[in-house]
Amino acid sequence: MTSVASTALRFAFAGMIAMAVAMGIGRFVYTPILPGMMEELHLSPADAGWIASANYLGYLIGALAAAGGWAHGRERLLMLAGLGASAVLAALMGLTDAMAAFLAIRFLAGLASAFVMVFMASIVFSHIAAAGRNDLQAWHFGGVGLGIAASAAMMAVLVAEHSGWAAGWLWSAA
Numbered sequence: 001m002t003s004v005a006s007t008a009l010r011f012a013f014a015g016m017i018a019m020a021v022a023m024g025i026g027r028f029v030y031t032p033i034l035p036g037m038m039e040e041l042h043l044s045p046a047d048a049g050w051i052a053s054a055n056y057l058g059y060l061i062g063a064l065a066a067a068g069g070w071a072h073g074r075e076r077l078l079m080l081a082g083l084g085a086s087a088v089l090a091a092l093m094g095l096t097d098a099m100a101a102f103l104a105i106r107f108l109a110g111l112a113s114a115f116v117m118v119f120m121a122s123i124v125f126s127h128i129a130a131a132g133r134n135d136l137q138a139w140h141f142g143g144v145g146l147g148i149a150a151s152a153a154m155m156a157v158l159v160a161e162h163s164g165w166a167a168g169w170l171w172s173a174a
Helices: 003-025 030-041 045-065 075-093 099-130 134-160 165-173
Strands: none
Touching: 003 075, 003 099, 003 134, 030 045, 030 134, 030 165, 045 099, 075 099, 075 165, 099 134, 134 165
């Protein structure tokens, strides 16, 4: 395998892992954790919807904020900050039971996941295009499905162990 080809493959794999963490786990782990949160915290369907909406709004604002070229040369730093923030924010969800905190945390998690999505795509796609390996773009986006599947499997184990919703957030942060 040539150096350029192996570099393209490494970047595609790194993109897959970043997308699994920020999108698959960071955004979508809420779905399997939600029933436990609703039951133990007595959240209404409206409460659950507001928490999800805060995340979606954060994602929208983050994706729009990432546009415009202001981050040129800082994409890697911002993407890594987004990955780190995704983990910290997931842990914070497991350390509170306050609705206002849930809203703020999920909004910020949306911002973080958008930064990872936009900036990692830019990084990965520039490297795989230079190698003439645009077929590897699917690996990058396949990370979302990988993260969703991994988080669903992890939550199934935690539910079977009666670990509770907070443990779900803490384990997803790990």
